[in-house]
Amino acid sequence: xxxxxxxxxxxxNQRPRIVLIAGDEEYRxxxxxxxxxxxxxxxxGFDCRVxxxxxxxxxxxxxxxxxxxxxxxxxxxxxxxxxxRFRRWPDDQMAHFVRYVESGRPIIGIRTSTHAFQYxxxxxxxxxxxxxxxxxxxxxxxxxxxxxxxxxxxxDHLVESMRALxxxxxxxxxxxxxxxxxxxxxxxxxxASEVLMDGQVLNGMNPSDPPLAxxxxxxxxxxxxxxxxxxxxxxxxxxxxxGLDFLNKGLRRLLVNATYWSLxxxxxxxxxxxxxxxxxxSPIGFGKHRLGVRPSD
Numbered sequence: 001x002x003x004x005x006x007x008x009x010x011x012x013n014q015r016p017r018i019v020l021i022a023g024d025e026e027y028r029x030x031x032x033x034x035x036x037x038x039x040x041x042x043x044x045g046f047d048c049r050v051x052x053x054x055x056x057x058x059x060x061x062x063x064x065x066x067x068x069x070x071x072x073x074x075x076x077x078x079x080x081x082x083x084x085r086f087r088r089w090p091d092d093q094m095a096h097f098v099r100y101v102e103s104g105r106p107i108i109g110i111r112t113s114t115h116a117f118q119y120x121x122x123x124x125x126x127x128x129x130x131x132x133x134x135x136x137x138x139x140x141x142x143x144x145x146x147x148x149x150x151x152x153x154x155x156d157h158l159v160e161s162m163r164a165l166x167x168x169x170x171x172x173x174x175x176x177x178x179x180x181x182x183x184x185x186x187x188x189x190x191x192a193s194e195v196l197m198d199g200q201v202l203n204g205m206n207p208s209d210p211p212l213a214x215x216x217x218x219x220x221x222x223x224x225x226x227x228x229x230x231x232x233x234x235x236x237x238x239x240x241x242x243g244l245d246f247l248n249k250g251l252r253r254l255l256v257n258a259t260y261w262s263l264x265x266x267x268x269x270x271x272x273x274x275x276x277x278x279x280x281x282s283p284i285g286f287g288k289h290r291l292g293v294r295p296s297d
Contacts, residue, residue: 025286
């Protein structure tokens, strides 16, 4: 985890302020995002804060879908990077997130963030339209802000891995090479977006496995794209992303490059993305959390 730092940003600090929000039960965002924060802080000089789902005992609990604390730091953030799945936060915390989204400041959404929120249809919350299955606001936050909501697994989950292939040229793709991840592709047809990479489904869970023959790669599904959000804010979305995926240097560079682009800064020709400190992510899967860790540990 990141060392303990005050959650609030120093108002005198001129470095870009980035808030990374972890909150999924399957892909280890609570492990991946702190490592991304270390890379952005140590190699690139950004000022990062990580927010976690918190259990009743005050420790990090990915299964705490309705408990989060500290989102008020979004009020002074320059960029939000989120990796969320089926959250339903208290309205007083959700209000900070919604204000950020509607402000037009940039957003990076990773993997399950296409289905970041889940509200029952009869929820009294004023934010229920953010739900992934919203009919009032088609597809909710995922579809309307990031470009796509949850549809389906396109590759066979934990059976068919994926290689990401560039579609044309874009500065976010600077020196992004050999991008293979064990996570499968999602079905995605992003709304009003510029697709940067497509996911080639592989016939197995190793980077040396060949492409799967047949319809799944005809055509391939988009796995990374940009679009314009609220008030012309920059949005980058990728359906790749897990603790294990982040061992791949190509994915790390894609996300670092997207950070620069989102902040309207010049993207490095070859960004430094070396891991900072110990990083041994847990496998993909439910019920395999490393619980009992406090945010300061």
